[in-house]
C-alpha cells in the first residue's frame with residue numbers, strides 16, 4: 001500500500017466542517033480492514049493479543065502515533081485485547097483524519 005490513506009498525515013481538527021456522510025465513510029472503510037462504523041459517526045476496532053503486556057505494548061505505540069498525528073483515539077485495553085475508537089470531536093462525526101489514524105493503527109498491529 002504505497003499510495004493508500006496510511007501515507008497521509010492528519011490535518012488540524014477544526015469545527016465548522018461537515019462530517020463525512022455515511023456513504024463517504026463507507027467508501028473509506030475498504031482502506032481500513034477490520035474497522036466498523038457505528039451509526040456512521042464513530043470508527044471502532046478490537047485487536048487481540050497473546051497477553052496483557054502485548055496489549056500494553058500496542059497501546060503504547062498507538063499513543064506515540066496519536067501524539068505525532070495530534071489525533072487521539074479512545075482506547076480500552078486489558079488482558080489480550082485493545083478496543084480502539086476514533087471520532088473527530090469538534091464535528092461529532094468522522095473526518096478523513098479518523099480513517100488515516102485507523103489505517104496507521106492497522107499498520108502498527110500488522111494487519
Ligand SMILES: C[C@H](O)[C@H](O)[C@H]1CNC2=NC(N)=NC(=O)C2=N1
Nearest residue numbers: 013070071072073087088089090
Ligand atoms: C486541540 C486539539 O488539536 C484537538 O482537540 C484534537 C486533539 N485530538 C483529537 N483526537 C480525536 N480523535 N478527535 C479530535 O477531535 C481531536 N481533536
